[in-house]
Amino acid sequence: MSQPHRGLLITLDGPKGAGKSTTARNVGRDLERRGLAVHVTTQPSRNQLGEIARSKTDTYRGLTLACLVAADRYHHLAHELRPRRDAGEIVICDRYVASSFVLQQMDGVPLDFVEAINAHADLPDLAVILTADPTIAAARIARRGSHDRFHTDVSTSAREVELYSKAAKRLAELGHEVVTLDTTGAMPDQIARRIGDHIAALVDVPGPRLGSA
Ligand SMILES: Nc1ncnc2c1ncn2[C@@H]1O[C@H](COP(=O)(O)OP(=O)(O)O)[C@@H](O)[C@H]1O
Numbered sequence: 611m612s613q614p615h616r617g618l619l620i621t622l623d624g625p626k627g628a629g630k631s632t633t634a635r636n637v638g639r640d641l642e643r644r645g646l647a648v649h650v651t652t653q654p655s656r657n658q659l660g661e662i663a664r665s666k667t668d669t670y671r672g673l674t675l676a677c678l679v680a681a682d683r684y685h686h687l688a689h690e691l692r693p694r695r696d697a698g699e700i701v702i703c704d705r706y707v708a709s710s711f712v713l714q715q716m717d718g719v720p721l722d723f724v725e726a727i728n729a730h731a732d733l734p735d736l737a738v739i740l741t742a743d744p745t746i747a748a749a750r751i752a753r754r755g756s757h758d759r760f761h762t763d764v765s766t767s768a769r770e771v772e773l774y775s776k777a778a779k780r781l782a783e784l785g786h787e788v789v790t791l792d793t794t795g796a797m798p799d800q801i802a803r804r805i806g807d808h809i810a811a812l813v814d815v816p817g818p819r820l821g822s823a
Pocket residue numbers: 624625626627628629630631632633750751753754793794796797798801
């Protein structure tokens with residue numbers, strides 16, 4: 611059973627193939643082993659609006675996609691992220707505002723517009739930016755066998771890596787607590803443990819309980 615603690619919103623962003631989904635899952639497990647109540651979720655959300663954003667990126671582009679993704683973000687905040695965080699859960703969100711800074715810019719939308727439509731999204735307690743060597747990120751995507759119009763090859767990975775680095779700086783200027791981690795040479799469980807340590811310090815709980823699976 612989990613011990614009572616304050617709720618947090620933790621976000622994970624970064625280029626495709628940086629390891630966001632893997633890390634979100636592993637951090638969730640790491641925190642559960644520490645006895646914390648965790649909820650792992652993703653954006654676009656699994657709600658109707660989010661599924662449209664996720665599956666129709668060829669149809670909806672540019673300003674339209676930017677607004678669609680932001681609308682889904684506000685709905686997700688109102689109906690899932692805030693209620694769970696306010697009930698004392700650690701909410702881990704795979705993609706959040708940083709992804710819009712990068713993907714919408716790659717889609718030709720000016721950053722000031724993206725910032726404006728995301729200005730009312732809650733600040734996360736911690737914004738984790740995962741990064742990776744572009745060649746490695748592209749190789750991971752090729753192995754995983756999935757791609758969309760936002761990712762074509764190693765040059766897209768290089769552009770994404772650069773834009774996430776700029777996004778991390780901009781989010782820090784906007785008051786986000788940002789941590790950047792390079793997953794290139796790190797094992798997934800090492801990364802999860804480091805993020806888990808950071809989160810545990812925020813809620814002030816000790817390390818994993820020995821003997822828990
Ligand atoms: N630290 C890592 N080292 C090696 N491979 C990894 C690492 N993290 C993720 N992967 C692998 O890379 C691929 C992409 O990971 P994923 O978590 O789906 O990335 P993202 O959600 O950022 O696109 C998956 O096949 C995953 O198993």
